[in-house]
Amino acid sequence: MSTTDDFDAEAWRAELEGYRDRKDEFFANERQSPIPADQRDAFDGLTYFDPDPAYRVEADVTPVESDETVVMETTVDTEQEYERVVELGFDVNGETATLVGYTGVGEDRDSLFVPFRDKTTGQQTYGAGRYMEFEVEGDVTEAETVTLDFNLAYHPFCAYNDAFACPLPPEENWLDVAVEAGERLPEV
Template sequence: MSTTEDWIDEIETQRRQKDRYFGEDPRSPIPDEERAAFDGLNYYSVDRTYRFEVELDVYDEPEPVVVGTSTDGEQEYFAWGEFTVEIDGQPVTITAYKGDPEEDRLWVPFRDETSGEETYGAGRYIDLEPAHHRTDEGRWILDFNAAYNPTCAYSDRYECPLPPTENWLDVAIEAGEKEFGH
């Protein structure tokens, strides 16, 4: 297991790499006309209290869920299980989804009390890959410091799935990526 310093360095390195990609890569979601003035995304400071090693309570029979999108479309996911953590003294339950039941990757979309104020109004995402987000004991690392905006936060040319209402959290998650200022 890495040290706290290693973990913070890893998050900060990922942020620098994303900023470089968004500012320089022709496939960046930042519109071409805005890219020259782009000087990086806004983030909350890395905060250990938003990083959890937690069991996933996998549903006995994961159900397909139709999720609305930012362009009034629909996409189907499977509600796979839920994590329960404590934030600011409150128990918080958040559902994890899979796009395909055969894949190992989990997707955790959410809105919280910062949505539309300090963070993107439609919500943010966390991706969990078993190779990087599972402990040797089989617990998941649910790290809100890695929360990011969907591509539709940067440009209307993207269609993004919206967090289902069960993941509209009644707490402020002051971690991860903040609102993108055009």
């Protein structure tokens, strides 16, 4: 749970729901949408878990002091290279967990890519995992904590269109807990 004293749950929920509405609008109408053009008229919006501030957690930041790169396989049998930037330690659903935040090799470190799998993967959420990305002010390796909001976890574009090559979360980012927040599969 968030330990931030100035957290306004109502404002947070309104901002999250506005973000989701804008994303649905993009998916339904924009040329860059991953929804195939012939399916956009029938697109009725993405499916999400209900907003839950318990999945907005403070994570301790530990810089990764290594030049070793991580090669992530993708959904189309190719590979993409990333650099580990930080380890993010947090508690969720009563469990202590760690995720690694990455950047693409040679990219600026002003945003972090956090792909992950959890106990909902392949059941309630896309089988290849989900992603979080967030911008950071300044050098994230100098921060003591950052807020991870799993309510912003999303399915990669390949969940909607096989034409996309999406990195698969490496085993170091597989969580042993169910994260029932963010995008989910439609109920059938």
